Amino acid sequence: xxxxxxxxxxxxxxxxxxxxxxxxxxxxxxxxxxxxxxxxxxxxxxxxxxxxxxxxxxxxxxxxxxxxxxxxxxxxx
Amino acid sequence: xxxxxxxxxxxxxxxxxxxxxxxxxxxxxxxxxxxxxxxxxxxxxxxxxxxxxxxxxxxxxxxxxxxxxxxxxxxxxxxxxxxxxxxxxxxxxxxxxxxxxxxxxxxxxxxxxxxxxxxxxxxxxxxxxxxxxxxxxxxxxxxxxxxxxxxxxxxxxxxxxxxxxxxxxxxxxxxxxxxxxxxxxxxxxxxxxxxxxxxxxxxxxxxxxxxxxxxxxxxxxxxxxxxxxxxxxxxxxxxxxxxxxxxxxxxxxxxxxxxxxxxxxxxxxxxxxxxxxxxxxxxxxxxxxxxxxxxxxxxxxxxxxxxxxxxxxxxxxxxxxxxxxxxxxxxxxxxxxxxxxxxxxxxxxxxxxxxxxxxxxxxxxx
Numbered sequence: 001x002x003x004x005x006x007x008x009x010x011x012x013x014x015x016x017x018x019x020x021x022x023x024x025x026x027x028x029x030x031x032x033x034x035x036x037x038x039x040x041x042x043x044x045x046x047x048x049x050x051x052x053x054x055x056x057x058x059x060x061x062x063x064x065x066x067x068x069x070x071x072x073x074x075x076x077x
Numbered sequence: 078x079x080x081x082x083x084x085x086x087x088x089x090x091x092x093x094x095x096x097x098x099x100x101x102x103x104x105x106x107x108x109x110x111x112x113x114x115x116x117x118x119x120x121x122x123x124x125x126x127x128x129x130x131x132x133x134x135x136x137x138x139x140x141x142x143x144x145x146x147x148x149x150x151x152x153x154x155x156x157x158x159x160x161x162x163x164x165x166x167x168x169x170x171x172x173x174x175x176x177x178x179x180x181x182x183x184x185x186x187x188x189x190x191x192x193x194x195x196x197x198x199x200x201x202x203x204x205x206x207x208x209x210x211x212x213x214x215x216x217x218x219x220x221x222x223x224x225x226x227x228x229x230x231x232x233x234x235x236x237x238x239x240x241x242x243x244x245x246x247x248x249x250x251x252x253x254x255x256x257x258x259x260x261x262x263x264x265x266x267x268x269x270x271x272x273x274x275x276x277x278x279x280x281x282x283x284x285x286x287x288x289x290x291x292x293x294x295x296x297x298x299x300x301x302x303x304x305x306x307x308x309x310x311x312x313x314x315x316x317x318x319x320x321x322x323x324x325x326x327x328x329x330x331x332x333x334x335x336x337x338x339x340x341x342x343x344x345x346x347x348x349x350x351x352x353x354x355x356x357x358x359x360x361x362x363x364x365x366x367x368x369x370x371x372x373x374x375x376x377x378x379x380x381x382x383x384x385x386x387x388x389x390x391x392x393x394x395x396x397x398x399x400x401x402x403x404x405x406x407x408x409x410x411x412x413x414x415x416x417x418x419x420x421x422x423x424x425x426x427x428x429x430x431x432x433x434x435x436x437x438x439x440x441x442x443x
Contacts, residue, residue, distance in 0.1 A: 011224035019227070026227050027217060034216045034422070035229045041418040053228070 015053040017064030021076065023053065083131040085148075085207065085215060085246045092244065093213035097124035097431035100240040102150060102182030105173040107399045124431055127244060129181055135159055136247065137221070143252050144204065144221055149181025149245040156180060166255040168196035170288075172398075175340050181245040186398070187237025188352070190339050191288035191300070194369040196253065199236055205249035206232035208242070211424025215246065223251045234419060237396075239405050241416075241430050242423045256302035259287065260312050261326040261334055264319050266295035273358045275319060276370060282318045284311070289370045290338055293361040298326075298334060338366065341398075344377035349400020351376045351384065351407065353393055381407065 002009060009015075009022040024032055036054050039046075046056070051064075068074045082088045092098065132150035139145070140163035147156060153167075153174040160166055170190030171183045184206075189198035205219030208231065218231035235245055266272040272295040279289070279299060287302035299319075301311050316323055326334055337343060343366060344350050356367065356374035363384070364377040376395075378384040381402045388395045388408025395408045420430065 006221050008220050008222050008225035008227050010226045012226050014226045015228065023228060026220070030214060031217050031228070034210075034214075034231070037422045038229055038231075038419065041422045042415070 017052055018066055020053065020055050020064065078125040079128050080125060081128045081131045085132070085209065088127070088129075088132065088209045088244050088246055089213040089215060091127055092209055092211065092428065095125050096426070096428060098127050098428050099124050100127045100129060100185070100244050100429065102129050102179035102185070103152060103173075103177040105176040105178040105399070106182060106186050106188070129244065130179065132181075132246065133179075138163075140165060142223070143254075144223065144249060145252065146205075146221060146247060146249040147180055148247050149184070149206075150179050151181075153178050153180055153183065160252055161255065164255050165252045167202060167250065168192045168253045169198050169202055170335070170339055171199065172339050172341065175336070180248055180250075184232075184236055184245055184248060185238055185240055186396070187239075188398070189369075191290050191335065191368045193373075194289055195285075195287045195302075200233055202250050202252070203232050203236065203248055204251050206235060206245055207247040208232075208235060208423075209244040209246050211243060211426055211428045216243075219249065221249050242420060243429065256287070258305035258308050259300060259302045259331050259335075260308050261331045262297075262299045262301070262312060262315055262319065262323045263326055263334075264297040264299065264321050264323040266297065266321060268295045269293055269361060270359060271295055272297050273371065275321065278320065279315070279318055280370065282315075284315050284318065286315070288335070288368070290366055290368045291371070292343075292367070293363070293365040298338075300331070300335065338368075341375065344375070348377035348379055349381050349384075349402055350398040351378050351395040351400070352398055353388065353395050353408075356393065357391060 003022070003025050009019050009026060015023050032054070039054055066074065069076070080091050082091055129150035132148045134151060135145055135147045135156065137146040138159060143165065145156070153171050154177070156167070157174060170192035171178065172188050172190045183199060184203060187199060204223060204225065205221055208216045208218065210216055216231065218229070219225060232248070235242060264275060266275055272291045275297060276289060276291065286299055288300040289297065291297040299315060301308060301315060312325060341350055344364065353374040353376060355372065358367070358371050366375045367373065368375065376384070378400070381400060385395070385407035393408050394406060394410065397405050397407055424430065
């Protein structure tokens with residue numbers, strides 16, 4: 001709903017692991033593709049924050065989920 | 078050849094159909110566009126110019142949300158008028174408004190005015206952009222809300238990019254309520270070093286000041302902004318803090334001084350105008366204004382080559398805003414690997430930097 005109203009899913013903390021699923025909702029595929037190209041150009045070996053924001057990398061199961069989500073109390077639509 | 082697209086789609090078509098392009102807005106910062114007319118560089122087949130001044134109009138303005146979106150060729154003068162009807166403003170005092178500068182050109186040149194001292198610069202107020210890259214792709218960055226931290230903030234990277242990364246097509250800015258009233262204190266000091274000492278005294282006094290500019294002869298202009306009812310007492314306190322005689326500029330006198338500063342009316346028209354970040358605050362013999370409490374110098378230069386060497390000797394970089402220089406950057410210009418990589422992503426064919434590169438080749442061959 002936030003995105004549909006022209007808002008942002010994150011005001012300060014960034015996308016990180018938890019909000020990776022929403023980046024593609026906020027931005028068009030081409031915009032995310034640009035971010036991926038830029039990321040590869042600056043950090044081709046993906047040494048910095050692998051898996052965060054743009055996905056990819058080996059992220060341990062359960063990581064990147066909200067604590068309530070991990071506990072099964074809430075889920076994403 | 079000059080192309081003047083009126084839509085973003087037309088910008089994309091032009092980019093795709095040209096090998097080399099230089100991008101131009103209002104033309105107020107003549108030197109900041111590579112290979113401008115009157116430049117003294119060797120003319121090698123001149124690239125076509127993409128003139129962005131037909132890409133104009135405020136698309137959306139939400140005074141309640143304090144944000145607006147405009148096509149990049151929109152003139153600052155038009156934006157200022159639209160914001161003023163809701164008593165809002167761009168607090169970083171973008172330069173050359175009356176001269177016809179565009180919002181996109183201001184971002185590309187990375188220029189902020191005296192209000193940067195109190196409120197932050199152009200990079201602090203741009204919150205989103207749509208950019209046509211060197212492949213003609215339209216990339217959106219940021220958003221239309223004041224708080225947003227999602228994704229890479231390419232619009233921040235476009236600040237000061239000088240047309241090297243892509244064509245700014247549309248920009249979104251946050252704005253602030255305009256202060257109700259302004260007053261300026263003009264202080265004549267005997268020299269630049271006395272002015273700098275006075276500046277430090279004023280800064281230590283914990284006064285909330287809107288701007289502090291000074292010149293190479295030692296005159297300071299200190300601006301106070303806010304509620305009209307409180308302004309007199311605040312100026313009084315400032316006046317008591319300054320250990321020298323001072324004059325109060327109110328109303329039209331205040332307005333006239335800062336308009337002149339914004340338009341660089343103090344600089345001789347034939348001199349080149351160069352911006353120097355983090356300048357030394359001593360031994361200035363050429364006319365200069367220092368803004369933002371001395372963080373930025375604007376120098377009016379007659380001898381561009383000599384000044385470039387002067388800067389290089391001090392490991393300083395200068396941005397030529399206008400004047401007959403060979404390029405936009407003078408002084409200590411070094412290759413920047415980060416910039417190279419960003420460019421390899423946005424403009425792999427170097428459509429936007431073809432003539433810059435040629436110039437670099439030539440200078441290294443000399």
